[in-house]
Amino acid sequence: MDSEAKTMTAVLTTGSGGIELRRIAVPQPGPEQVLVKVIVAAQNPTDWKTVINFKRKGNVVGCEFAGVVALVGENVKAEEVQVGQRVTGCVHGSIKPNGAFAEYLVAPSHLLIKLPDHLSFEQAAQVTIASTTAYCCLYQALSLPLPSDSTTPVTGSLLIWGGNTSVGRLTIQLAKMSGLQRIISTSSPQNFDSLRKLGATDVFDYRDPLAGEKIHLCTSGSLCMAVDCISEGTTPYQVSTALSAAGGTIATVNPYVSRKNGIETILTLVYTMLGNAFEFPIVYEPDPRQVEIGKRICQTVAVLLAGQQIQLGPVKIIPRGLVGVAEGFEFMKRGAVTGEKIVYRIADTPALDFIDAVL
Numbered sequence: 001m002d003s004e005a006k007t008m009t010a011v012l013t014t015g016s017g018g019i020e021l022r023r024i025a026v027p028q029p030g031p032e033q034v035l036v037k038v039i040v041a042a043q044n045p046t047d048w049k050t051v052i053n054f055k056r057k058g059n060v061v062g063c064e065f066a067g068v069v070a071l072v073g074e075n076v077k078a079e080e081v082q083v084g085q086r087v088t089g090c091v092h093g094s095i096k097p098n099g100a101f102a103e104y105l106v107a108p109s110h111l112l113i114k115l116p117d118h119l120s121f122e123q124a125a126q127v128t129i130a131s132t133t134a135y136c137c138l139y140q141a142l143s144l145p146l147p148s149d150s151t152t153p154v155t156g157s158l159l160i161w162g163g164n165t166s167v168g169r170l171t172i173q174l175a176k177m178s179g180l181q182r183i184i185s186t187s188s189p190q191n192f193d194s195l196r197k198l199g200a201t202d203v204f205d206y207r208d209p210l211a212g213e214k215i216h217l218c219t220s221g222s223l224c225m226a227v228d229c230i231s232e233g234t235t236p237y238q239v240s241t242a243l244s245a246a247g248g249t250i251a252t253v254n255p256y257v258s259r260k261n262g263i264e265t266i267l268t269l270v271y272t273m274l275g276n277a278f279e280f281p282i283v284y285e286p287d288p289r290q291v292e293i294g295k296r297i298c299q300t301v302a303v304l305l306a307g308q309q310i311q312l313g314p315v316k317i318i319p320r321g322l323v324g325v326a327e328g329f330e331f332m333k334r335g336a337v338t339g340e341k342i343v344y345r346i347a348d349t350p351a352l353d354f355i356d357a358v359l
């Protein structure tokens, strides 16, 4: 770390549902944490939603990043991660003075993915949230065989609703590696081919009001497993409709209860892998099991990335670094994201007069 860097530029919550750019102190890593110099931050829907829903002032926005380790806490072992290593990871942005839309952040050492040389920071920034969510949906919620344990093809069908989301694209690829023979998904029609290349066998248009019924019919009413990568709006109804009359399990990314008899929904929440207590909106206590699972997922994903076994989606680089976050939020809020990941290069942020930096 540059020993002169005591303060940094960061995107902060205003406390009234807005964001502003300010200079604040560089955070210091705790014993099990590392300080990361953020090179690229990636945007997720949770970023703008949390700014609006949790109106607290002075928290740093942004959950996902790629960067270089600048300092390690006293308990971080050299075999885990070292200063100078290129990593990608996630933090819980907008709820405390630490987040990805900043020049530096502190992150737990167990939830970092080491980057192979061939992968750019721009590409890598999108990996952690999508891959940890996809893993938990497939292997915790639905108890499917891990790719490493998959010796025989898995019979039966899996529905991955919202296959063109960041989470969906990873979920399709992992499900294929696990030996799923039939992977049904939904997207806009122009993305059907792209999802088939990732491993989907059947793709339906999610805007078709009969998509749920059509999936139910094409599986002869036998579908009993789904990952709902949207989990809001009409998808609880659509995904439930696709499932068998006998019921089944839906892995969700936002909380909901299905109104159809016999269907269990199981929520994945990435933040539970960070290892600390948090309020979102209910209180979650630290969960050592989730920490261990997160650590194992990061190790596995590092191997998959090194072997170029994961295909990452295109990125959309918003100009002017952190100054562009307001523009990126508006783009995502109006539903303009279609398969690409919005990212910010921190070095693109222009020097600012901090007297008037409301975004």
Ligand SMILES: NC(=O)c1ccc[n+]([C@@H]2O[C@H](COP(=O)([O-])OP(=O)(O)OC[C@H]3O[C@@H](n4cnc5c(N)ncnc54)[C@H](OP(=O)(O)O)[C@@H]3O)[C@@H](O)[C@H]2O)c1
Binding pocket: 044, 045, 046, 129, 130, 133, 161, 162, 163, 164, 165, 166, 167, 168, 186, 187, 188, 189, 191, 206, 229, 230, 233, 235, 252, 253, 254, 268, 269, 270, 271, 337, 338, 339, 340
């Ligand atoms: N619980 C967790 O830990 C967790 C983790 C990650 C994400 N999430 C949540 O998961 C959701 C998705 O996040 P993301 O970052 O993966 O999304 P994203 O990449 O921003 O998703 C964009 C894509 O969503 C697709 N889409 C939009 N509406 C759809 C619908 N009704 N049905 C099917 N597909 C639809 C569009 O596909 P087309 O381009 O084909 O139209 C679009 O390309 C968000 O609500 C997010 O907050 C939760």
